[in-house]
Amino acid sequence: MLVNDSGSVGSVKGGSRRDFLRKMAFGVAAATGASSLQTSATAFASSDVHGGSQGSPLTGSFQGAFKESPILADLVKAGKLPSVDQRIPSNPRVIKPLEAVGKYGGTWHRAYRGPSDRVGPSKIVEEMLIDWDAPDTKTIGLVANLVEKWEQNADASEYVFTLRQGLKWSDGAPVTTDDVMFWYEDINQNKDIRPNADPLIRQKVGAEYKLATIVAVDATTFKVTYAAPNPLLPIAIAKTGGFPNPPAFLAPSHYLKKFHPKYASVDDLAKIATEKNLPAWQALWGDAGNMEGAIAFWFKNPELPTLLPWRVTVPAPADPCVLERNPFYWQVDTEGNQLPYIDKIEHAFFESLDVVNLWVAQGKIDMQMRHMSAGSYVFLKENEAKGKYRVLNWRSASTQAYFPNQNCPDPVLAKLFATPEFRQAMNISINREEIAEIVYNGLGVGRQASPVTGSPEFDADLVKMWAEYDPKKANDLLDKLGLTKGSDGIRKRPDGKALEVVVEHISPTGSPENDQHELVKGYWAAIGIRATMKAVERSLYEEHCRTGEIEIGNWGFDRSSVVKADPGRWLGTITDGPWAPTYGNWYAKAPFKQEEPPADHPIRKIWDLWDRVQVEPDEARRNALFQELLGVHKAAPMVIGVVGEIVAPQIASNAFGNTIAGYIADDTLRDYGLISPQQFYLGRA
Known part of the structure; x- marks a missing residue:
């Protein structure tokens, strides 16, 4: 007997061992001649994936008092942290857990290949103004995320965004339109930092690229105006707004001004660059505008204020590279528990996939999809009981290509x-x-x-x-x-x-x-x-x-x-x-x-x-x-x-909760960033 991705039970009668693998991976439909690709494929809300100005109704709701992790409660008692109601916006984003309200605590163990593998950790933590919303494996829409709402005019040439009231950076500083204007004026219009402005505000109209205009309406509202209609902006934000962080349209101005020539001495910046073994102050921000520099990229700089569920405390190339919870994170579950549930994420370094597969079989990996492959599927399935994990199959949107x-x-x-x-x-x-x-x-x-x-x-x-x-x-x-x-x-x-x-x-x-x-x-x-x-x-x-x-x-x-x-x-x-x-x-x-x-x-x-x-x-x-x-x-x-359309196996320990099978894995959707890793938890029964 076998259980397919939906939990239904079928029997294996005859056929090759490879047929058996297909049944395990795709569900019984594949074995009976039905199109497994259609039954497992994701359907989209519309051709461009539209979301309403207020966001999607598919997320959760909550009314009542906020709750927090015990380790943060201890810091509050010690006077080292404000109370939870002072750390969370008045209208936080509410996440409906995939399976159950989770438990606080624990360390999520995963694997990475060092500094060049930065995309993997980024997909776990990315945040943007607008986010994908996947209430089930067959539907994808858009939802207001860092903003509480967005509105657009009839031809989509003008957008108005309203930040969540009381949103804070990970160091407790308020997020305001000052951070929007710093991002717009001081980062994206400084050729030393960004030779080209962010694609989200750099619009090609005819033969020319034209910069959008951003105006701060008040402390939480800003307006973005384009020279021509820009109807794809919401889905472009959902895709590109997070990597590399800080997200598009926002930057922690109170921190980054210390490294900007408009607010600091170029000589002082050159000294900082020298101390970090960098050739020039511009490299503090990145290379050719990639914003992956020593001070600008969250994965490299533990001091950079972020809006992420976890922030790096021990950066790559450390083994392990460590992320720890953000005490000012602005999302809660349907019972008012501040997310994330998990305290810490540790990334162990590896060079060979054989090593990672061995760690999985030994039960040393709590949850991982990146670097898991269909080529290892037999090994992963054979060691499920020994490693005390489940293999949860997603479908890759990627095609191996030359x-x-x-x-x-x-x-x-x-x-x-x-x-x-x-x-x-x-x-x-x-x-x-x-x-x-x-x-x-x-x-x-x-x-x-x-x-x-x-x-x-x-x-x-x-x-x-x-x-x-x-x-x-x-x-x-x-x-x-x-x-x-x-x-x-x-x-x-x-x-x-x-x-x-x-x-x-x-x-x-x-x-x-x-x-x-x-x-x-x-x-x-x-x-x-x-x-x-x-x-x-x-x-x-x-x-x-x-x-x-x-x-x-x-x-x-x-x-x-x-x-x-x-x-x-x-x-x-x-x-x-x-x-x-x-x-x-x-x-x-x-x-x-x-x-x-x-x-x-x-x-x-x-x-x-x-x-x-x-x-x-x-x-x-x-x-x-x-x-x-x-x-x-x-x-x-x-x-x-x-x-x-290769099976993308996700390894989840039996104790790892709120992750399920059946989704599409794609860079556009941020792989399992699609299902809000902040609602993952350890302690599943």
């Missing part, structure tokens, strides 16, 4: 990568179904990089485009391009050199992606392309991508759920998927190497359509334009999608 760089330094390769027939040959030479079976235990789907099933932008034809396995046709395509094979079976480039490519990736030792790379290497060799698979450290990989100094990159083609919230994969502007990074930099006017694309390059049509999508107030016309944009990719995919 990105041939049309801007790579080798002009011959760049021209080949820009040739549709060459990309088609690289695509159809890959046996996706074999990879899905061998590498991912049959728990994924061979597909082209495309929106996940259930997305408003899902396109069944795009899923299949160039995804068939046809090595004969692949060879014929390369023959027609004049790329003849030598005696060793490797083709010759137009300049007579061997057709060799280097694929850079960050796949950790023991990961299924490494096995995938070896299979892909063999498929490409069979059609005369010699590939070298090269593992590099993440920050180096990102640098190579930003500058275009890469031939082929490997990354997940993610952000595939609410695509219009974060379309950079399709525009070429998210450069860790480097299919045209220097073109993307040119379009975004990013502070990295730029290259203007030829007038007839299809990326120009993609950009033109996106420029029109962003300012189109009519939803039906907006959706039609975006489908036309996807159609450019469908005609000749820019990337090589391999396997997607």
